[in-house]
Amino acid sequence: MMGIYYCAPLIGTSLGPLLGGALTQGLGWRSTFYFLAIFTGLCVLAFLAFEDTFRRERSAVYSAAVRRRRREATRRALRELEREKRAREEVSHGTVIEKAPENDVVADNKKPLEGSGEHGEEQEKSAALRPSSGSVRSQEIVEAIPTPATPAPEKAKAELREVRLSLRDVNPIGPMILVFRRLNNVAILSASGLIFGFSYCIAYTCARTLGDKYGYDALHIGLVLLSYGAGCMLGSILGGRWSDRVYKKLKEQSGGNSQPEMRLLSTRIFMLFLPPAVVGYGWVCEEHVNVSAICVMLFLSGFFSISIYSSTLAYIVDANAGRSSSAVALNSCFRGSLGFVAAEIAVPLQNAIGDGGLYSLWAGWLCISELLVLLVWWRGGRWREHAEQREARKAEAG
Template identity: 25%
Template sequence: MSHLSDLEKGLEDGLQLTKDPLVEMVDEENEKNRLGEDHRIPGESCDKSCDLKQISDDKTRDVDNYHHHLASKSESPDPDSISNHSTVAPPYTIFDGSDTFILIFVACAAAFFSSLSSPIYLPAMPILEKKMHVSTELINLTVVVYNLFQGLGPVVWGALADGYGRRPVYFGCLIVYIGACVGLALVNSYGVMMFLRCLQAAGIAATVSLGAGVVGDITTRTNRGKIMGIFQGWALLGGGFGPLIGGGLTEGLGWRSIFWFLVIASSCTLIAVYLFLSETRRSFVGNGTIYPEYWIHRSPWMRVSPRLRKRIHKDGGGDMDTLQPRTKPQYLSFLLILKEPDVLLILIAASLHYSAWFMLTTALASALADVYHFNSLQIGLGFISNGMGSIVGSFVSGIMMNFYYRKKLERYRQECLTKWRQEEMLKRDLEDESQVDDSTFELDESKFDIHGARLTLCLPMSVMLAVGIIVYGWTIQYEVQYVCPLVFTFFVSFGAISYLNFASTLLVDIYPEKAASAMSCVNFVRCIIAAGMIAAVDRMIQSLGQGGCFTLIGGICLLSNGCTMAVHRWGPQWVANRNAKKA
């Protein structure tokens, strides 16, 4: 470190150093992902594979080269033999390769319980009606209040995560959730059950916001679409496979085994969070090179991983330029995000699609029991198609987002490059474009239409969902062979997951520094709307029939695309106006 100090002092005195080829290479590669979302990248082709493994390998090489370069300078006493390390742009994050996989896997595991806990006991609802001596409508209220508090919980937890870091809030969420599940496994009163369902939802719901915050901390726009798609898909996977798990447990071990299963599984996840989930909040660790000040932010994995130990500076060093200012928890900060027209409009559309899917999921259990006379296990098996749609939708939507982003970005780059060439020819009085040196061109990605890149694919997903849910409703009403409606639940879940992924990724793109709060907005709006629609689904079916009810829902989803089209059209201007006010 003394050598680095001497070097910096010499540079301040006017020492001029030559940049070596290695640094030029690393600087050029890392320039694409440096210190935020509105970065500038050199004018080279963007037609590269964004396969997750390739991304991880490229990031690993960049980070290793960067830290190897800094280490080599600290060992050399001769400033004339090395290049100025300050010109090397630090990587956006040091978490790559296996480290990225571990972080995303643990975040997915925790978020999985948020969507799992509501539908897992749907197959047991007929049994619970008899055990608790209540009506079907009152049992359905346990689903409604779960969704209601699932929307309210992240408001508090998300603000705490932005203020105090991801790891401490993960611990709090899982501990509250485990305690509520223990109580539900022992409950004998309907009133106590309602209270514990509220506590259960409030505890675990924020894991989706926290996971999105982790994704925002360690990704850039280039690879965020695919990783966010994977995360959102696994986070919502419980909605598809929860009834299958619940049906098997109820049939084999009784309804209480559902909550004991949740206790055991979430306890294992809590242990995994403690061992492997490193703090990623950039106000505490920057790009990951800064050693956390408090013990609660330090994971055992960061102490034993050879790669992380090499990159994390325990001596107070690290890439301090990547450290964001700390802020106090702002519990109503999500309202400041939600009041923006582009945020509110896209969330209304996405939440209606999510609610349509969840209405179908809630009504499906009763339909299979009443129309096809399925038992608890068979009802659970009937949700396999629904679950497969959510899995496939999560992966495919992420791939589509990355592909379309690269395609649209390359088109934008070519347009800007052509305009820049013409300006250079006029400025330098050149006669031919071949005389212009394209290597000096820099693309200002801050003016790129990210709204169009994320939302263009929403309409086909909406049509898929609407057709699927309408066909499902009429095939149930006319008691068509059960395979037919179950197949169409695949398309409903595929469309809903994809639509929600597009909207969620866009919000993280717009608010990367407030990713957890942005996802709190998503959870708040979708869960509040879903709670209201689930509360009404039984009466809608009684009044309109299965076919009429879900035809109405499908039509509402199609009409909501007007909100998406408005954001697509005017969203960039709204963002530009916000940025101008901040400046």
């Protein structure tokens, strides 16, 4: 499903050069920016019609907010019990006594006891045994104070059932730091970023090559780059299906137990062909062969690179349960940053060593990316479990 999901953004990669070339050819280069401003505005307005898909039971942010509210409620309850305990101690030591009116005390002292002898003494004893108004009041206070066994009020329970998130709870920096502190995430995000950087670089330099060496205009450049976008779309769909098939097979072999790292095993077959396809593209451009060869190598490069990328994206989601949105956002940050760097260094390298040297260099970087994916497949499970245990201990400690 992740392959089909990621196929939607790749439509832009496929049709963008063609549409941009047509607009530039017909209306000038400024028309592309007008079109982008209008189109993105419509996309933003479309969000108003979307339903909220936030699932509290699967959100680590919501769970952390609930735990924090419970700790605060517990502290408030403990403070209340401490005050009640002090009040009971004061009452039991006779410090909370209702004062009788001074005149009544004087009157009682001056009032003689009726009777005499033994009869008078009995009346005196019975009067002494009768509880005074102050002691009766003290007993009422003690009975009115709730004991520690008193159940929590229904109001407090209702507050915990429906916790409203604040800006402090939805701060994106904290979850992203937790994602970045896991070694398996750092490795897979770096691999994903390198693959995406390659995608930015090849689209940019291919347009320069076709314009300078082949004399193509913007529309024809878009038509050639359509082959790269088609390879990416097909790789996303077929690579995702292949990943699901391998994952299901490994899950059956392990008796129904599954690990997110199983997703990465499906990428090995694509890893064998990606570096040769990249080197081949570079050298067909360098040797200025027929444009059909460039189209074929663009298609293969897009197909193999996105087949690997779709599996890494699925792993990022599966390995970060509860904070997958933060992990995907951090992945976008990685790939955008590396894509920017790749596009900036592409022109100087292309001018210095040509397409053949540039994409031979990219083949080496992609080999490093593949080694990172294999490293996560081998050691990522232990890294992830260790990080989860550390985070659980920290959450329990409060």
